[in-house]
Amino acid sequence: MPKFRCQNLIAVTNAKSRHANPSRPTRLHKTDFRFNNAQLCFCFTATLGDRGGEGYERLSCPADLARWTVQAGLCAIEPKVTDTLFAAALLLREAIYRCAVAAAHRTNFLASDRDIVNRWSAKPSLAPQLGNRPGTSVQWHKVETVEQALTLVAQDAVDLLSSAWAERIRICENPLCAGLFADLSRPGRRRWCAMNTCGNLAKKQALRRRRPTNRSKRSGTGGRLDRRLP
Numbered sequence: 165m166p167k168f169r170c171q172n173l174i175a176v177t178n179a180k181s182r183h184a185n186p187s188r189p190t191r192l193h194k195t196d197f198r199f200n201n202a203q204l205c206f207c208f209t210a211t212l213g214d215r216g217g218e219g220y221e222r223l224s225c226p227a228d229l230a231r232w233t234v235q236a237g238l239c240a241i242e243p244k245v246t247d248t249l250f251a252a253a254l255l256l257r258e259a260i261y262r263c264a265v266a267a268a269h270r271t272n273f274l275a276s277d278r279d280i281v282n283r284w285s286a287k288p289s290l291a292p293q294l295g296n297r298p299g300t301s302v303q304w305h306k307v308e309t310v311e312q313a314l315t316l317v318a319q320d321a322v323d324l325l326s327s328a329w330a331e332r333i334r335i336c337e338n339p340l341c342a343g344l345f346a347d348l349s350r351p352g353r354r355r356w357c358a359m360n361t362c363g364n365l366a367k368k369q370a371l372r373r374r375r376p377t378n379r380s381k382r383s384g385t386g387g388r389l390d391r392r393l394p
């Protein structure tokens with residue numbers, strides 16, 4: 165298995181524990197940002213939830229984006245976000261999503277999406293910094309502007325989408341979710357964006373399907389027999 169070369173990803177993976185960031189809530193509500201993804205760029209695309217359904221927008225105003233940059237561990241304090249930058253951020257987010265879906269389907273990127281991602285990725289960024297332990301602690305100076313934060317997100321997407329791991333990009337099998345993840349497991353058979361959400365939901369639904377219905381319990385027959393009756 166090739167070594168993952170996405171340094172931004174490694175940095176975010178190291179910092180991704182929600183317990184490590186006091187600005188993140190410990191009990192998640194639907195409105196809360198999702199950071200249970202090892203990829204920074206996919207944490208960003210997850211700001212639009214329920215993509216397979218009507219969509220649930222967690223970035224409904226510039227202040228939301230400012231809050232996201234802090235909770236993502238990119239900015240120390242909430243940066244100023246203009247309406248123009250906010251609109252550009254949403255365009256970047258959707259361009260990353262479509263590029264990743266193209267990777268999951270083994271098709272080419274749309275030129276317009278690739279241009280958006282590349283334009284953001286080409287902006288000045290920050291140098292990686294050594295932490296105090298070998299191998300686990302690539303760190304970044306906290307960025308100060310939302311442009312720098314979005315540049316890191318775009319560079320993370322470029323690193324992932326141009327690496328061998330692009331073949332492991334998956335779309336969550338929960339049809340309502342349709343969130344993205346990179347399957348870094350050895351067997352490569354991961355199906356859900358997160359086990360504690362979509363994975364558990366699928367398990368519960370499978371369990372419910374296997375259980376006999378109340379009606380079949382009352383009649384003393386199992387669900388399987390019931391289905392055989394006319």
Ligand SMILES: [Zn+2]
Pocket residue numbers: 336337338341342343356357358362
């Ligand atoms: Zn999911």
